[in-house]
Amino acid sequence: MVERVETMVRIPVEQRRRQLVAAAFTVIATRGLAATSARAVVAEAGMSLASFHYAFTSREELLEMLITEVTDGEQAAVLPQELAGKTLEELLIEGLTGYLEHLRADPLREQAMLELTQYAIRSQPELAQHQYRRYREIAAAALQLAASETGTRWQVPLGTVARLLVHVTDGLTLTWLVDRDDRAARDALAAAARALTALAAPEPPTAPEPSPQE
Amino acid sequence: MVERVETMVRIPVEQRRRQLVAAAFTVIATRGLAATSARAVVAEAGMSLASFHYAFTSREELLEMLITEVTDGEQAAVLPQELAGKTLEELLIEGLTGYLEHLRADPLREQAMLELTQYAIRSQPELAQHQYRRYREIAAAALQLAASETGTRWQVPLGTVARLLVHVTDGLTLTWLVDRDDRAARDALAAAARALTALAAPEPPTAPEPSPQE
DNA sequence: CGCGAACTGGGACGATCGTCCCAGTATGGG
DNA sequence: CCCATACTGGGACGATCGTCCCAGTTCGCG
Structure with a gap:
């Protein structure tokens, strides 16, 4: 049969x-x-x-x-490639631009990630937390690299800047998915880089001398 | 019967x-x-x-x-109340803190807004665009108020700063909904305020004299 | 070579979905 | 006062969902 x-x-x-x-x-x-x-x-x-x-x-x-x-499996799509001789702001712009290009190249992927996050928030909170911890790890690694490569130092705890950077990329993603406005996204991203740069300062000389403040 | x-x-x-x-x-x-x-x-x-x-x-x-x-019906939950004698950074911190409190007070509301956005992106893109235009309007109004109230001026087009601010609040919302970490959120928000402040500069005197550059 | 276990196809079950229909009820304009 | 109509309750339809079952097929191991 x-x-x-x-x-x-x-x-x-x-x-x-x-x-x-x-x-x-x-x-x-x-x-x-x-x-x-x-x-x-x-x-x-x-x-x-x-x-x-x-x-x-x-x-x-x-x-x-x-x-x-x-x-x-989430990779750092944000890492700039050419590091030499750039300012911190330039590095941040390149990193964020790289992310925007990644987003533009495969919008559905990020949209899916967003939907999964939302699902996870309701149904599997631990998974959502894990996801965002990973995002912050990647952001922190990129920020640390950028700072050390440009001889600067974050004035705010690295974890906090990383959190803020994730906020920016999340917002960038959401807004761009909504309006697909490349120009506005690039402007906002440049402004973000400029603003973030204000959270860093030049690194003091490698061998830290006691500051003459006392 | x-x-x-x-x-x-x-x-x-x-x-x-x-x-x-x-x-x-x-x-x-x-x-x-x-x-x-x-x-x-x-x-x-x-x-x-x-x-x-x-x-x-x-x-x-x-x-x-x-x-x-x-x-x-979306209101500016972000507007600081006491404006007098504050710096721009303080005003931004208060505004963002206000938003965080609004979020903490009714997390389900913002979660619903987020889900609606995601639905709209797929099913009614015009509605999502309208939604985000509204967000940016509110942000721009708040930013303009803060600048004029502190005698400062945005160095970057207001629309761009507004877009960036929406990014920050979106990111803040998403991350906080995931981990509910008040302390980290407040730190990130303070860093955001500090960073955004770098995009503004003191307003030149009210009667603009021709700058002696030529 | 043979057999137990790993694996697959197809169909079935009950629940729930969006949508629709229709008999029946309250109400306001004449 | 009465009737056309605005409105409501309840049930029904077909589609689709997650899950499950079982007969049948193939493979690896003895």
């Missing part, structure tokens, strides 16, 4: 989980989290519905793995 | 629309946009499902009216 099925493929669970996660991210980016049903995901991955619940016990579990994997 | 219904109430359409919009916002805030079904809304509003489609032709129409109404 059952026909010979020629397309049946046997794939180990781990690989299938990865495939489903990737497919899910694609669906979220293109059609939104609300439309990311189990059926839509398996359709995107080209497998049957049963494989979904063989690999994951629930949709929630898939999303959990998705968020974890995506935020851990 | 039909029993006497004693609870039936006749309400004009306009009022019912307003009631439904208000109920919908409550549901979005408490349970998320994904859970904001027509049935959930009418349950919150205490009416029957038919009234929903008597007042609105579709769920989408309700959300459209909801977004429009809410963003038009």
